[in-house]
Amino acid sequence: MAFDDQESKPAKWPFVVTALVILVFSGVILGIVFLPTRHVWTNDAYVSAHYATIAPRIPGQIIEVLVDDNQSVKAGQVLARLDPRDYETALMRSKAQLVHDAALVSDAQASVERQPSMIEESKAEAGRISAQLVYARQNAQRYHNLAQTGAGSNQERQLTDASMREMEANLRSMNARIVAAEAELPILRARHDAALKTLEIDRAVIKQDELNLSYTDIRAPFDGMVGEKTVQSGNYVAPGAALMAVVPMDQLWIMANYREIALRHMRPGQHARIHVDAYNMDLDGIVDSIPPASGAAFAPIAPENATGNFTKIVQRLPVKIIVSPGQPLAKLLRMGFSVETSVDTQLENVVDEQQHSTTGITAR
Structure with missing residues (x-):
């Protein structure tokens, strides 16, 4: 009879295991949320560059286009010619x-x-x-x-x-x-x-005419790659009309949009790890600077929080990360690539350091 009572009594170990799993999982989640970590990560990042839009300085008819799409060019190389x-x-x-x-x-x-x-x-x-x-x-x-x-x-x-x-x-x-x-x-x-004085005016006119003649050769301002070419021989172009773009492939950098609370220990000079989705590869980077404002501050229509319907939203700031030199794989980067970045902040006490400094330590 006692043997039957022991068999009918439910076992307690599944509940204990479940409770332990829940406790461990909750502890891990709470640790991730509340405990500081030296590595701050975001996947809201992409490759960017300050590229140049190539445009003529004088009006004229294009008589020759000397480059093609996606072609590498050198500084001073003639890209197109106007009728001189x-x-x-x-x-x-x-x-x-x-x-x-x-x-x-x-x-x-x-x-x-x-x-x-x-x-x-x-x-x-x-x-x-x-x-x-x-x-x-x-x-x-x-x-x-x-x-x-x-x-x-x-x-x-x-x-x-x-x-x-x-x-x-x-x-x-x-x-x-x-x-x-x-x-x-x-x-x-x-x-x-x-x-x-008339001679001086004449010499100035000659100088300007010489400059205008030199402007008929439209040249690359720096080393890079041609993109967005829209010009063809025979086109009549006006000053400032976009003909193509030249992207400096050796000056690409990463725009990583970090949440503002992730900047607590971040400062320029810290090491960053860049994961490129396109090639599933990692590159080394360095935090260059913390921006002066969030992305919303520069939006064409800025948020107006004084209308009475304010909802607090964590802002993101575009942190500039440069690619460390001497990496052959960096030549695979292209402007616009999606990347993931992880910055090793080493939990630096940025607030305390700034308190004892007269310069902005988060600016370059």
């Missing part, structure tokens, strides 16, 4: 204008150099007339005396008086001409200076 004939003609015209204006400068300089001689010539002529005037006055006085004594005629006296007055008028005219010639000298010098 209009700009060659403009350069020839500006050079001819420079020669013309240089001749005007020479003429103005000769006028300035000739003017003092003309002034001296006028002064010499005035001296000659002045000497003749002395003789004419003396002669007029003699005939005046002779006319009073009856030894000379009135006609001769009147003739000498007229000759004297003519000499006086000639002297006044010559003196006025001297004043005008001296006053014209600053004007000639000003014209010469203006002609010299």
Whole structure:
């Protein structure tokens, strides 16, 4: 009878095991949630780069495209060419204008150099007339005396008086001409200076025309790979029109969007592990900088939390992680790849360090 009672009594060990599993699982979950970890991970990350949009600086017709999609290019390599004939003609015209204006400068300089001689010539002529005037006055006085004594005629006296007055008028005219010639000298010098400034303008125009002609060769600004090519020979393009993009393949970096609470121990210089989904490979990286704002702060339509319907949402900040140099596998990266990043923060006390520092330790 006792043997039957023992068989009917349920075993307790399944409940104990279940309770232990639940306790261990809850402990692990609580530990993950509440205990700090030196490794912070996110899968909200991708490969990014500051690429260049290639656009012409001058209008013109494309006569040649020298690269194709996904082609590697070197800095300074010609990517496309515009028709240069209009700009060659403009350069020839500006050079001819420079020669013309240089001749005007020479003429103005000769006028300035000739003017003092003309002034001296006028002064010499005035001296000659002045000497003749002395003789004419003396002669007029003699005939005046002779006319009073009856030894000379009135006609001769009147003739000498007229000759004297003519000499006086000639002297006044010559003196006025001297004043005008001296006053014209600053004007000639000003014209010469203006002609010299015109030469400077002509040289600037030539420089600009030379630049415009050089802009007909559209070149790569740095080493990289061509993408988004939309140009074809025969297209007429305007300044600023996007022709293609050049991505600097040696300057790719990781944009890892970490939750704000994950930045508690993060700072620039920490080691990061980058897992590339496309090739199932890992790369080493370094935290470059912590951004100045969250992604929502730069959104075209920023959230407005003052409307009365605020809901607290944990924000994400795009942490910049650069790929460590000297890794051959890094050449497989492409802009836009999805990656996973894990930063070894070593549980650094960022708050305490910042409290004793006058600079921003989370900025580069």
